[in-house]
Amino acid sequence: MAFAASLAKLQAEASCPICLDHLRDPGTTECGHNFCVSCIHQRWEGLQGTFPCPVCLHHCPDRSLKRNTQLCRMTEIVQQIPTMRGKRKRQEEPLCKKHREVLALFCEKDLELLCAQCRVVSHHQNHSLIPIGEAAASYRRKLKRHIGALTNHLEVAGTVYKKQVANTWEMKRKMEKWREELDFECEELKCFLEKERDEIDKDLLIEEKDVEEKLIENGRQISYHMSRLSNLLSEIEEECLQTDLDLLTGIERIQNRYGNLETPAVFSCELQKEFFTLPPHYLGLHKMIRMFQVELKLDPKTAHPDLIMSSDRRSVTYTTSDRFPKPQDLTSYPAILSSEGMEAGRHFWAVKITGLGEYFLGVCKESFLRNTLISPSANNGYWQYQLLTRTCGSVPIGQRMIGIFLDYELGEVSFYNLNNRSYMYGIADTFTEKIMPYFSIASSSESLTISIIRV
Numbered sequence: 001m002a003f004a005a006s007l008a009k010l011q012a013e014a015s016c017p018i019c020l021d022h023l024r025d026p027g028t029t030e031c032g033h034n035f036c037v038s039c040i041h042q043r044w045e046g047l048q049g050t051f052p053c054p055v056c057l058h059h060c061p062d063r064s065l066k067r068n069t070q071l072c073r074m075t076e077i078v079q080q081i082p083t084m085r086g087k088r089k090r091q092e093e094p095l096c097k098k099h100r101e102v103l104a105l106f107c108e109k110d111l112e113l114l115c116a117q118c119r120v121v122s123h124h125q126n127h128s129l130i131p132i133g134e135a136a137a138s139y140r141r142k143l144k145r146h147i148g149a150l151t152n153h154l155e156v157a158g159t160v161y162k163k164q165v166a167n168t169w170e171m172k173r174k175m176e177k178w179r180e181e182l183d184f185e186c187e188e189l190k191c192f193l194e195k196e197r198d199e200i201d202k203d204l205l206i207e208e209k210d211v212e213e214k215l216i217e218n219g220r221q222i223s224y225h226m227s228r229l230s231n232l233l234s235e236i237e238e239e240c241l242q243t244d245l246d247l248l249t250g251i252e253r254i255q256n257r258y259g260n261l262e263t264p265a266v267f268s269c270e271l272q273k274e275f276f277t278l279p280p281h282y283l284g285l286h287k288m289i290r291m292f293q294v295e296l297k298l299d300p301k302t303a304h305p306d307l308i309m310s311s312d313r314r315s316v317t318y319t320t321s322d323r324f325p326k327p328q329d330l331t332s333y334p335a336i337l338s339s340e341g342m343e344a345g346r347h348f349w350a351v352k353i354t355g356l357g358e359y360f361l362g363v364c365k366e367s368f369l370r371n372t373l374i375s376p377s378a379n380n381g382y383w384q385y386q387l388l389t390r391t392c393g394s395v396p397i398g399q400r401m402i403g404i405f406l407d408y409e410l411g412e413v414s415f416y417n418l419n420n421r422s423y424m425y426g427i428a429d430t431f432t433e434k435i436m437p438y439f440s441i442a443s444s445s446e447s448l449t450i451s452i453i454r455v
Contacts, residue, residue, distance in 0.1 A: 007081070014071075014078040017055055018043060023075045027065030031058035034071060042137060046144045106135035181455075185286070185421075192420050218267035225264050232257060285421055288405055289455055292348040294340070296437055296452050302337040307441070309336070315451040318357070318441040333376065335440035338452075341366055343434045346407050350418060350455045353387075353400040357445020360384045361404055362427070363413055366434040376440070383427045384438060385415050401455070408435065418455060 016023050018039040027037045033055045035043075041063065044051045050059035094103050096115035103113040108128045118124055130138075239247055239254060297313040308317045318334050338349075353359060362384030364376070376382035387402065401418035413427040439450050 010078060011081075014075045022079050023071065026068050026071045026075065028068045028071075029053050029058070029065060030060045031056055034068060035065075037065060040065065043140070045137075046141060104132055105129045106132050108135070188419070188421065214267050218264065221264040222266075225261075228261065232261070285403070285416055285423075288348055289350075289403070292346045292405070293454065294347045294349055295454070296338045296340055296349050298439070298452070299337050299339040302335075304334045304336065306334045306443070307336055310451075313339070314453075315449055316439065316441075317355075317447065317449040318443075318445050319447065333440055334443055335360075335376075335438065337364070337439075338437035341434040341436045342406060342408055344408050346405070348403060348405045349437060350401060350403045350453050351439070352451045352453045353402065353448065354451070355446060355448035357448040358386065358388050358442035359445065359448060359450060360386050360438075360440040360442070361402060361415065361450075362438050363404075363406060363435045364438045366436055376438075382438065383413050383429060384440070385413075385425050385427070401453070403455070404437070406435065 014022055016026075016036040016039050017033070018035055021036075023034060024036045024038065026034045027040065028034050029040070031053050033053055035054070040054070043054055044063060050061065051063060052059055094113075095101060096103055096113075096118060099115050099117040101115035101117055103115055105114040105116065105118070106112070106129065107114055107124050108130065110124065110127065112124075113132065114124060114129065236254060236258075239250060298309055298316060300309055300313065303309055303316070306318060308319055309315070316336055351361065360376070362382065364383070365381035368381045376384055387400075402424075403416035403418045405414045405416070406412070407414075408431055411428055411430045415424045415426070416422065417424050441448050441450065
């Protein structure tokens with residue numbers, strides 16, 4: 001048994017892993033495995049670049065094989081053991097289940113393995129039958145052609161999957177941002193409603209006090225009138241008991257008192273109902289921001305010398321300067337334009353104001369004369385709105401956020417207070433050329449900064 005097992009192992013070592021027959025003209029790959037030279041070259045047919053070992057899949061750099069002379073002689077010796085070889089072949093070669101003969105043919109129509117007898121006695125007589133080796137080589141070539149296409153499909157699918165993962169994270173990031181904005185807006189709305197409620201409650205208290213005072217006064221007047229009526233009634237009853245002469249003597253006085261009595265009017269208590277409403281344009285403004293908000297940057301070529309612009313070109317701060325204006329400066333006023341202009345459509349942008357002082361926001365024609373002393377106005381191509389930040393006592397007012405909406409076709413520029421989401425001011429005109437967003441800070445301002453923001 002030990003001898004037979006050792007002989008079987010020797011037979012296996014002398015066999016080609018591809019054709020499972022004794023090695024013919026054996027060659028050794030870079031990874032150390034042995035194959036028939038013809039078998040391994042047939043397996044690598046059509047491949048370029050790297051050539052995988054059929055056993056360990058090691059990528060060989062080229063098709064060159066080392067000839068193994070000693071293994072070749074050993075294989076010749078093993079081939080001289082006919083009994084074991086025949087036994088091994090009988091054990092490994094599959095047989096036809098119907099005729100118990102070796103499978104040697106392949107039917108290309110039915111894709112079945114056949115023996116020689118199947119060719120004569122079965123329904124495959126008129127089918128295209130080819131030797132198994134030739135069929136395997138043909139289908140191996142077809143499969144190899146599919147490898148490249150499948151590899152490309154796999155790479156494309158991998159790229160799509162990575163993009164999908166990135167889209168998922170981007171969606172989550174956007175949803176988180178929207179949730180934060182929703183929380184902020186709800187908090188702003190809550191503050192507005194609480195303020196509105198306090199104002200209405202204050203008005204109701206004032207009205208309640210006023211009505212209560214009027215009701216008390218009216219009640220006092222009615223009570224006094226009732227007392228006079230009671231006294232007059234007693235006097236008349238006493239007069240009726242007097243003699244004829246005494247009765248007639250005082251009748252004029254009694255009639256005068258009775259005729260001058262007037263019943264006080266009852267006070268009509270009609271309270272004015274207070275309505276609790278959302279800020280004007282609240283829902284419409286939210287949709288406007290979402291649909292028409294644009295990204296703007298400031299144009300350094302149009303900046304006044306007293307304005308200092310940030311490196312990201314989104315903020316500008318007023319500061320006094322001794323520099324003389326350059327010819328390309330916008331105007332003699334501390335102002336600056338956006339780099340982007342609008343020739344059509346609807347556009348929304350927002351700014352944040354910090355500091356104290358006076359500032360102007362709006363739009364102007366691209367063709368407006370620069371470096372002039374002309375005061376900005378609609379007549380010379382400037383449409384602006386003046387605003388002011390100030391202090392309340394000794395405490396400065398917090399940051400203000402202003403939204404500007406341009407409807408080019410309608411010729412409208414609208415301004416919104418984004419702190420409470422309310423409408424502030426509107427400008428209507430006709431636009432016939434490119435319109436530029438305009439930002440200006442009054443020279444009397446104290447270190448005031450205008451920043452373009454996204455809301």
